[in-house]
Structure formats: C-alpha cells, structure tokens
Amino acid sequence: MPSRTGAALRAGAAAAALLLGVPATPAAAAAPGWSAAPAPGAGSAPDAAGRPYFYLEGRPGTVLKDKLSVTNEDKRAHTLRLRGQGAEGTWIAFSARTVKVPARTRADVPFTVTVQPDAAPGDRSGALVVTGGGHRSEVRMHLRISGATLSALSVEDVRVVRAGGGGGAAIRYAVVNRGNTALTPRLAVRADGLFGAVLRRDARTLPVQVPPGKRVRLTERWPDAPALDAVDVRLTVTARGGAHAVASAKYTAAPGWLLAAAAATALGAAGGGGAWLFRRRNRSRMASTESGARA
Structure with missing residues (x-):
C-alpha cells in the first residue's frame, strides 16, 4: 500500500509543475488491442515482415481477390469498420463493411x-482503412494494371522572366504527361546568346512525379542570367520508357537604363519625323495657293 508521504510528495510535485508552467507528463495512449494486416497463407499468423502490404495485378476489367486479417488480442470483442482509401479506393468491395x-x-x-x-x-496505390474504438489502421495496397504502357510527355508554355530583387532570371514551363503511366521527368537546359553559350545544365531528375494526363508547372532558377544579350533557351525533358520532348523560348536581356534610352530615342525619332512631315505638307499647301493666285 503506498504511503501517505509518497502520495503527498507526488501531489506537491504536480502542483509545483503547474505553478512553474511545466506540463505534467501525459499518460501513454492506450493500445487499440487489435491490428490489421494482409491475410497470411497456409494458416500461419500475419507477418508484416513477410507481407507488409497488398500487391495485386490484373488487366482492365478483371476482378482481383484477397483477404484482410484483423487480429483482436484484447480481452473483449471489438467492432471494426472497413473502407478503401485513395483514387482506387472506390474499386474495393468488402464482404462486410463492419466486422465484430x-x-x-x-x-x-x-x-x-x-x-x-x-x-x-x-x-496505382491505395489503402485499406480499419477504424474502431477511436483508433485507425491503414494497410497499403499496390495495384499494377497490366497492358501496353505508353510513355509520352510534352513541354509547354516556356518563357523567361526577369527575377525580382536579387536579379537574374527564371525559366518557367509546364510538363504534361501525354501517356498512361506516371513519369518522373529529367531536365536539361541550354541557352545560347549572341556570342555563344551562356548556360549549360546537364540532365537531372526533377523532384516531381507527373500522373497520366496531368500538367505540372515548374520554375528553373537562373541567377547568373546575362544582363545584356539576346538568348535562345532550350529545354529537353526525358523520362523512362523513351519519353522525350524539346521546347524553346527567346529572351532579350537589357538593363533598365538602356531600355529607357532606346524608348526616348524612338520617341524622338517619331517626333522629328512628324515635324518634318508637317512642314512638308504645309509647304505643299502654300505652293498650291500661290499657283492658284497667279492663275
């Protein structure tokens, strides 16, 4: 039986913790008492090391079958609810949505x-979700749909814009997956100015996966872009399965003072030309008037 002194000390420590603003140590969350995993074979127990997730494969139009094991290690019964999750979760149908x-x-x-x-x-990927007693468990499912795959992509909307603040430029573009399998693209960049190469970047894998039929907009930073040049920028994007696409854009770089001077020169030339044309027309009118007077 615990002593009164020990209880008093524990109560005092808790009170001191509250006064000092130190949170009391939370109680450990109760275990759910049940677990979910892919059903084993030959009557053995579920083994996460041997079968950590479901793997199913079939052609379009086929029905694939498997079993989910729910093990109750508790001293009482548990009623659990089952459902699918993910884009392919609607393809999953259980023999019973609720199991006791x-x-x-x-x-x-x-x-x-x-x-x-x-x-x-x-x-494809998804999961089988089991919930009950305030707990939730997910069992992953990998699904491979067999058949001819097509790897195809395109690069679109390429443009180069001046970057704000620190200078430089940014290359903006979109990668579109035109095939029927998810692609992880690789990008190579080259740019040539009036006097030769100004940018060379070898192909590297981009940190993005593009699902079939989807468009992903990306930006390539170019901090050391030239301040004065006319540049052709060329993007080459590839992916597994032979996917390959090339797109380009032109970029004219010029400092602000040069653009302002060019604009002023253009305006001056336009104004001078207008004045010359006005004087010429005026002289023509005067000549016509004098000829009429002599007649």
Whole structure:
C-alpha cells in the first residue's frame, strides 16, 4: 500500500509543475488491442515482415481477390469498420463493411478490387482503412494494371522572366504527361546568346512525379542570367520508357537604363519625323495657293 508521504510528495510535485508552467507528463495512449494486416497463407499468423502490404495485378476489367486479417488480442470483442482509401479506393468491395471480432480471435475478411475496363495500364496505390474504438489502421495496397504502357510527355508554355530583387532570371514551363503511366521527368537546359553559350545544365531528375494526363508547372532558377544579350533557351525533358520532348523560348536581356534610352530615342525619332512631315505638307499647301493666285 503506498504511503501517505509518497502520495503527498507526488501531489506537491504536480502542483509545483503547474505553478512553474511545466506540463505534467501525459499518460501513454492506450493500445487499440487489435491490428490489421494482409491475410497470411497456409494458416500461419500475419507477418508484416513477410507481407507488409497488398500487391495485386490484373488487366482492365478483371476482378482481383484477397483477404484482410484483423487480429483482436484484447480481452473483449471489438467492432471494426472497413473502407478503401485513395483514387482506387472506390474499386474495393468488402464482404462486410463492419466486422465484430471476439476476444483473442482473428478474422479474415475477403475483399475484391474491380479494375475498371477503361483503366490505363500502370501502377496505382491505395489503402485499406480499419477504424474502431477511436483508433485507425491503414494497410497499403499496390495495384499494377497490366497492358501496353505508353510513355509520352510534352513541354509547354516556356518563357523567361526577369527575377525580382536579387536579379537574374527564371525559366518557367509546364510538363504534361501525354501517356498512361506516371513519369518522373529529367531536365536539361541550354541557352545560347549572341556570342555563344551562356548556360549549360546537364540532365537531372526533377523532384516531381507527373500522373497520366496531368500538367505540372515548374520554375528553373537562373541567377547568373546575362544582363545584356539576346538568348535562345532550350529545354529537353526525358523520362523512362523513351519519353522525350524539346521546347524553346527567346529572351532579350537589357538593363533598365538602356531600355529607357532606346524608348526616348524612338520617341524622338517619331517626333522629328512628324515635324518634318508637317512642314512638308504645309509647304505643299502654300505652293498650291500661290499657283492658284497667279492663275
């Protein structure tokens, strides 16, 4: 039986912690008492090391089957709810949306994944979600839709703009996935000015994945862009499967004072030309008047 002195000391410590603004140590969250994993084979127990996620493969229009194991290690029964998650989560159908698992029991719940007839070949991902008793567990699912894959992309809307603040420029462009499989693009950049090369960047992998049919807008920083030059910028984008695209844009770089001087010169030339034209027309009118008077 704990002593009154020990209880008093603990109470005093808690009170001191509150006064000093130190939060009391929270109690550890209670374990859910159940777990979810892909169903094992041959009657063995679920083993996350051997089968950490679901892997299913099939052609468009096929129905794939598997089982989800829910193990209740608690001393009481648990009622759990099942659902799919992700873009392909709507393809998942369980034999029962709710399952009651008795104490010390494992339940294997069959489910199907119906691959849509118009689904494009390639890799997809999703998850099977189990919730109950205020807890949630996700079991990942990798789905490969077999069939002919097409890797194709395009580079669009390429333009070069002056960067604000620190100077330089920025190359803005869009990568569009024209195929039916997700692509991780690689980008190479080159730019040539009036007197030769001003930029060379070898191909590197971009930190983005472009799903089929999607457009991703990207920006390539160019801090040491020339301040005075006429430049042709060329982007080359590639990806696995032979995807390849090239696009280019022109960029005229000039300092602000030079642009202002050019504008002033142009305005001056236009004004001088207008004055000359006005004087010429005026002389023509006077000549016509004098000829009429003599007649």
